[in-house]
Amino acid sequence: MDMPPLVAMVGNPNAGKSALFNALTGARQKVGNYPGVTVERHSGRLALDDGRPVELVDLPGAYSLEPSSPDERVTRDVLLGAQAGERRPDALVVVVDAANLDNHLRFAMQLIALGLPVVVALNMIDLAERDGLVLDPAVLARELGVPVIPTVAVRRRGIDVLRATLTDVVGTGRAAIGAVTLPDEDIAVLQRRARALSRAATVSETPTRRWHHALDSVALHPVFGPILLVGLLFVMFQAVFSWSEAPVGWIEDGFAALDAAVEGAMAPGFLRSLLTDGVIAGVGAVVVFLPLILILFLFILVLEASGYMVRAAFLLDRLMAGVGLSGRAFIPLLSSFACAVPGIMATRTIDDEKDRLTTILIAPLMTCSARLPVYTIIIGAFIPARQVLPFVGLQGLVLLGLYLMGIIGAFVAALLLRRTVTKGESSGFMMEMPKYQLPRLHDVVIGLWSRALIFLKRAGTTIALTTVVLWALLSFPKAPPGQSQVEYSVAGRIASGLEVVVRPIGFNHDIALALIPAMAAREVAVAAIGTAYAIDDTEDASGAKSLVDHLRGRWSLPTALAFLMWFVFAPQCISTIAVTRRETNGWRWPLFMLGYLFVTAYVMAGITFWLATFAGL
Amino acid sequence: MTISLETLPRHQAAVVDAIDWTRLATPEARRLRELGFDTGVPVQVLHRARIGGGPVACRIGRMTVALRRAVAGAIRVSVEPLAAE
Numbered sequence: 001m002d003m004p005p006l007v008a009m010v011g012n013p014n015a016g017k018s019a020l021f022n023a024l025t026g027a028r029q030k031v032g033n034y035p036g037v038t039v040e041r042h043s044g045r046l047a048l049d050d051g052r053p054v055e056l057v058d059l060p061g062a063y064s065l066e067p068s069s070p071d072e073r074v075t076r077d078v079l080l081g082a083q084a085g086e087r088r089p090d091a092l093v094v095v096v097d098a099a100n101l102d103n104h105l106r107f108a109m110q111l112i113a114l115g116l117p118v119v120v121a122l123n124m125i126d127l128a129e130r131d132g133l134v135l136d137p138a139v140l141a142r143e144l145g146v147p148v149i150p151t152v153a154v155r156r157r158g159i160d161v162l163r164a165t166l167t168d169v170v171g172t173g174r175a176a177i178g179a180v181t182l183p184d185e186d187i188a189v190l191q192r193r194a195r196a197l198s199r200a201a202t203v204s205e206t207p208t209r210r211w212h213h214a215l216d217s218v219a220l221h222p223v224f225g226p227i228l229l230v231g232l233l234f235v236m237f238q239a240v241f242s243w244s245e246a247p248v249g250w251i252e253d254g255f256a257a258l259d260a261a262v263e264g265a266m267a268p269g270f271l272r273s274l275l276t277d278g279v280i281a282g283v284g285a286v287v288v289f290l291p292l293i294l295i296l297f298l299f300i301l302v303l304e305a306s307g308y309m310v311r312a313a314f315l316l317d318r319l320m321a322g323v324g325l326s327g328r329a330f331i332p333l334l335s336s337f338a339c340a341v342p343g344i345m346a347t348r349t350i351d352d353e354k355d356r357l358t359t360i361l362i363a364p365l366m367t368c369s370a371r372l373p374v375y376t377i378i379i380g381a382f383i384p385a386r387q388v389l390p391f392v393g394l395q396g397l398v399l400l401g402l403y404l405m406g407i408i409g410a411f412v413a414a415l416l417l418r419r420t421v422t423k424g425e426s427s428g429f430m431m432e433m434p435k436y437q438l439p440r441l442h443d444v445v446i447g448l449w450s451r452a453l454i455f456l457k458r459a460g461t462t463i464a465l466t467t468v469v470l471w472a473l474l475s476f477p478k479a480p481p482g483q484s485q486v487e488y489s490v491a492g493r494i495a496s497g498l499e500v501v502v503r504p505i506g507f508n509h510d511i512a513l514a515l516i517p518a519m520a521a522r523e524v525a526v527a528a529i530g531t532a533y534a535i536d537d538t539e540d541a542s543g544a545k546s547l548v549d550h551l552r553g554r555w556s557l558p559t560a561l562a563f564l565m566w567f568v569f570a571p572q573c574i575s576t577i578a579v580t581r582r583e584t585n586g587w588r589w590p591l592f593m594l595g596y597l598f599v600t601a602y603v604m605a606g607i608t609f610w611l612a613t614f615a616g617l
Numbered sequence: 618m619t620i621s622l623e624t625l626p627r628h629q630a631a632v633v634d635a636i637d638w639t640r641l642a643t644p645e646a647r648r649l650r651e652l653g654f655d656t657g658v659p660v661q662v663l664h665r666a667r668i669g670g671g672p673v674a675c676r677i678g679r680m681t682v683a684l685r686r687a688v689a690g691a692i693r694v695s696v697e698p699l700a701a702e
Contacts, residue, residue, distance in 0.1 A: 063651040068644050102678040103653045187650045195658075195678070213663070216681075220664040220674060314664075314683045318671035327672070327683075351644060428645050428688060429672055432652060433681040 004045070004053040005170050006087050008078060010111060011095035012104045013061030014434040016123045018042075020095055020153035021058040022443055024163065040345075041086075048167040057089070064187060065110055068351045079114060091117040091170045093162070098128035098135055098150070099435070101201065106187070106194035108144070117169045118146040121162055125150040127435065132206035139201040154440050212307075212436040219311045229312055236299040237337075240292050247291035255284035274471060277534055282467025283460065285373065285527040292369050293455055294448055296338035301447045304331070305439035310431055317429045323411050324418030326350070326429040329359040333410070336366035340576045342451070344583055354424040358417050360580055361593055364571050365410035367403045370522040374567050375402055377526050381551040382560040398564075405568045409600070421592070462574065466520040470528055486532045491516070505602060506562040506609030510554060518572045525572075558612035565608040569601035622675065622684075622692040625662050631694040633658045640691040649688065653678045660694055 011017050025044030042058040059078055060071035067073035074083060081088030094111050096104035112118050122137055141148040147165045151158035218224050259280050266272040303309045309331055317327030328350050336343030343363045350356040367375075379395050386394045418424075470491060479488030486492045487509070495513035502512055513532055518525035526547075533550045551560070571577065571594050580590040619634045633656050638646050654660075654677060663681060664674040672683045 063648070066647065068648060100679045103680055106651075106653075187647070188655055191650065191653060191655055216664060216674070220666065222666070225666075310683070314666055314672055314674060317683075317685070318666060321685075351648070425642065428642070429683065429685050430645065430648050430652070430688065431683045433674060433683055 003087065004055050005090040007046075007054050007056050007091045007093060007166065007170060008059050008089035009056060009093045009095060010059045010075060010079065011061060012063060012097070012100075012107055014100075014432060015061065015095040015097045015104055016153050017061060017095045018058060019440065019443060020093075020121055020123055020151060020159075021056065022446065023153045023156050023159050025056055046163070048170065049164050050167055052167075052170070054090075054166075054170060056093075057086075062107070064107055070348050079111070079116075089116060091119070091166065093119050093121055093166065095121045095123050098122045098125040099131055099133060101135070101198035102195050103191075104194075105197055106190045109190055109194060109197075112144060112146055119162065119165050119169055120144060120146055120148045121153075121158070122148050122150045123153055126152045126155065126157070134203040134205070135201050136203050137201075140197070143197050143200065215436050216311070216433075219308065220314060225311070225315050229315055232303070232308075236296070239299070240295045243295050244291035248288050251288045251290065252284070255280060255287070259284075273475070274468065277531060278468045278471035279464055281531065281534075282471075282524070282527050283464050285530070286521070286523050287456070289369050289373065289523065290452065290455060292372065293338050294452060296369065297342075297448055297451050298444065300335055300338065301444050302439045305437065305443060307434040307436045309334075310433050313429075313431065314433065321429070323414040324355075325358060325414055326352070326355055328429065328431065329355070332359055332363060333366055336363040336368060339368050339370070339455075340364045340366065340573065341579045344576065344579050347583070352424075352428070354418075354422045357584065357589065358414055358422045360583060361417055361422070361589070361596075362410040362413050364573070364576050364593065364597060365406045365413065365569065367406045367568070368522075368573075370573065371402075371567050373523045373526045375399060375564065377547065378551070378560050378564055381548045382555070382557055402564060402568055405565070409569060413596075413600075462520055466517050466524055467527060467531070470517040470524075471531060474532060486513070491532075505566075505606035506556075506559045506613070507566075507605075508555065508559060511559070511563060515572070520574050522567060522570075522572045525567075557617045558609045561612050561617070562605040562609035566601050566605040569597055569604055571597040571601075619693045619695045621690050622660065622662065622694050623673070623686050623689040625660075625694055625696075627662050627665070629661065629696060631660050631696050633660050634693045634695040636693070637691045641688065645688065652682050653680065654692065660692075 009017055009021050021042065021044070025046055044056050046054050046056050048054060057078070059075045062072040062075040064072075065076050065079070067076050077083035078086050078089065079092075092111060092114075094108045096108050108120060120140070122135070122140065125135070128135060135150075137148045137150050147169070149158055149162045149165055151162055153159075219228060259276050262272065262275050262280065266275070300309075303312070312334075313327035313330045315327075316330045320327050320329055329347075331349070332343045332346040334343075335346050340363045343366065344360050347356045347359045347363070350359060376399075379398055383395045383398050388394050388397060473491035473494075474486060474489045476489060479485045484492075487496075491513060492509075494516060495509055498515065499507070499509050499512040502515070507515075510529055510532060514525040514528040517528045529551075530547050533547060555563075577590045577594065580593055581587060584590065622631075622633075625631055633654060635656060636649070636654060641649065658678060659676075661676040662673055663676055666672050666674075670686055672685050673689050674681055674683050675689070
């Protein structure tokens with residue numbers, strides 16, 4: 001079957017490319033990955049006016065064809081037909097911001113020079129008009145020699161005209177293109193031509209008081225700016241916990257109902273135990289975190305889409321520079337509070353290689369949502385719910401302390417790494433600050449939806465598989481009467497070996513057992529301890545006890561504290577290791593990450609255990 | 618009169634006079650060109666992050682761009698006498 005023609009959307013960052021892509025393709029889009037690199041490939045089908053289908057691909061934003069980040073490299077390679085796993089585009093939609101022609105036209109001119117059929121989308125024309133700028137698209141079209149269509153992607157203005165023009169251009173334009181070559185022109189020269197062209201196309205310009213300048217004088221204010229930032233982060237973390245309470249309850253109820261239904265429908269035995277103790281318990285323990293992750297991502301997507309994230313990076317650059325990073329590291333690190341995987345993927349926008357590597361290596365120290373089930377269970381069982389100050393409970397304080405421990409650990413690690421393994425010139429911080437925009441519901445929903453899918457896929461595959469394997473290892477071989485099933489099982493025997501290593505830092509057999517499956521994902525630790533106690537309970541005539549009762553009976557306080565400290569540092573997440581391998585193109589850095597974090601976790605947990613023991617806790 | 622962008626007072630209209638490319642790393646210099654820094658382009662300092670030497674946000678062409686002080690220091694600007702209010 002013939003592949004439909006490929007049309008690539010390309011333009012500067014902040015040209016409104018993705019919104020235009022969403023407007024053209026609607027919900028019919030696919031998010032994948034380019035092979036070998038973790039740059040996301042967004043593509044969608046679109047029917048032209050004459051019925052021909054085309055595939056539209058949204059290329060990462062770039063400033064020029066000379067790449068300075070992995071994202072920009074993909075854009076260049078696709079355009080030159082050199083990207084593995086991608087056809088060379090048959091036509092381009094070049095997106096430019098109407099209010100920033102001086103700059104965007106330069107890249108557009110470079111793209112037109114490639115010789116592919118081109119339509120220019122003069123996007124966000126409404127914002128330009130609001131800023132008092134009146135443009136003449138006809139002048140631009142004449143000077144550039146390609147069709148120029150004014151569009152407002154977020155209001156779907158100009159979309160039909162754009163599609164009609166694309167129908168004319170695809171397949172009929174300057175066909176039979178030979179090898180695409182990179183036009184060799186000096187940026188400064190092109191830039192001057194772009195400015196001249198921009199002036200020629202400007203009919204009139206009335207200076208207006210721009211509201212985003214007023215916003216910036218608060219957001220970037222030396223005093224109010226940081227206060228606003230801290231306030232926003234506080235509201236965000238507060239919301240993650242308070243808004244998620246109800247949906248978490250619904251999901252828990254749902255899984256309980258499912259569990260009961262299976263119990264009722266099946267006779268007791270091997271298969272039922274596998275389904276209820278293994279699959280439903282394991283997947284359920286993870287899926288309950290979906291609301292937390294989605295709320296966190298909601299904030300991150302809105303902060304990013306509104307343009308505030310770059311302001312936060314601006315405010316924090318000085319602080320980050322102190323440990324050898326740049327303000328850009330803030331965005332990936334903030335995402336890592338939800339999950340280190342998208343956080344590490346977000347480092348792709350950091351140009352400097354050493355800077356990016358350091359950010360990747362410290363990203364797992366941000367307290368991701370997978371640690372929460374571990375923290376909440378242990379804190380709930382061992383830390384008394386006492387008020388220390390009005391509105392400040394001891395449990396909350398301990399949780400805050402664990403978050404801070406991770407942040408401090410990350411800063412110290414960055415400082416040390418930048419002086420040793422990722423030594424190099426201090427990287428720069430040079431960033432375009434986009435105009436503030438009201439995030440569009442449609443775009444935010446699409447972003448959240450793809451995040452939810454990725455998470456559920458992970459819960460459905462990796463985590464389900466791990467819990468089933470653990471269940472099997474715990475259930476076989478069957479212990480003779482009078483002996484503990486958990487101790488006698490395969491998993492129990494492996495744990496006994498590991499116990500020798502972790503005994504000096506106060507860990508008992510149960511913890512050793514939980515650490516093995518928790519390598520796949522941290523949250524499995526709780527499920528693992530739960531499964532082990534559940535399997536032991538069925539042997540025990542005294543009947544089922546709650547997990548918290550079990551913990552209180554079997555663990556000492558120093559052990560529990562050491563366990564918490566372990567989870568602040570331990571790199572227990574297969575997905576993080578896998579994404580680090582992909583992002584750094586090899587095993588060297590993920591293995592280094594595993595090594596340095598495990599050693600730190602071991603030492604810190606040991607210190608905690610012995611300090612707590614000597615303090616008589 | 619030419620001064621460095623680093624010391625240009627906030628909201629003072631100015632024009633880029635010269636850029637000392639030798640003080641910049643190659644990728645830094647390229648990105649600076651891509652963002653539109655060039656002789657003869659109007660520039661204005663909008664914000665400075667904290668007193669302790671944080672980055673500067675400046676208006677170049679129609680864009681707002683954040684730069685570190687060291688980079689701003691490599692950019693000489695001439696102050697337009699008319700706009701000096």
